[in-house]
Each structure stands twice: as C-alpha cells, then as structure tokens.
Amino acid sequence: MGKIFIEGLSVDTLIGVYDWERERLTELSIDIELEAELEKAMASDDVMDTIDYAKVADCVVQVGKESQFELLEAFGAKVMDTVLQQFPVQGISIKIVKPGILPNARRVAVALSRART
Numbered sequence: 001m002g003k004i005f006i007e008g009l010s011v012d013t014l015i016g017v018y019d020w021e022r023e024r025l026t027e028l029s030i031d032i033e034l035e036a037e038l039e040k041a042m043a044s045d046d047v048m049d050t051i052d053y054a055k056v057a058d059c060v061v062q063v064g065k066e067s068q069f070e071l072l073e074a075f076g077a078k079v080m081d082t083v084l085q086q087f088p089v090q091g092i093s094i095k096i097v098k099p100g101i102l103p104n105a106r107r108v109a110v111a112l113s114r115a116r117t
C-alpha cells in the first residue's frame, strides 16, 4: 500500500450558500490524498500499473465544472464518490480550501475522508 498526493489543485466551481456566490464561479484549492496499492508500479516503472495522478486531477476539475453545490461538504462528497468510482483506490482524504471568503479569515476549509467499503 502507498499514498499519492495532489496538493493545491485549483478547481473552479459554482459553490456557496448566498445569492452573490451563485452569480459566478469560485476558485477552490484542493489537497487530495489517495491510498492505493503501489507495489506493482514500484516494480514495473509503468504508469499503467498505478493511479495516474494527472487523470485524478482532471477528474476532480471536471466534477467542479459540472456541479452546483451550496456546501463544501456536499461538493467534497461528490469528489470522493467520483474518484472512488473511477479509480482503484482504497481510500481518499481531501481538504477543500475556499480562500478570501470571510472578511476576517484568510481562508476556510473542510477536511473529509472515505474508504472503499
């Protein structure tokens, strides 16, 4: 078993509770941690034997393009379910950062995780 990380992935999506947030896209920054079996790729040196992090990143960007959630929590659930569906990972943890949304905080974030059942 091993881990693959994608850090600071920029994802534009329609998200937010308030009317003004639903008039434009918001740029989120997402950290992703994937738990996966990496022994085969360690031996073969072949990208076909691992989780291609470029494909995971494209998948998450696409989820952002297609979704219109109010809450970071609901968006995060969709991201995790989609990655678990499309890639042979054992588990996924994500941190979704929404910068500059509160006047008195640099950023807000939620951290979520799911394991394959």
Ligand SMILES: Nc1nc2c(c(=O)[nH]1)N=C([C@H](O)[C@@H](O)CO)CN2
Pocket (backbone or CB within 6 Å): 015, 016, 017, 018, 021, 070, 071, 072, 073, 098, 101
């Ligand atoms: N736990 C959460 N709280 C809030 C969220 C959220 O996604 N999760 N979102 C909002 C608004 O959309 C925020 O971006 C602006 O205040 C408020 N609280």
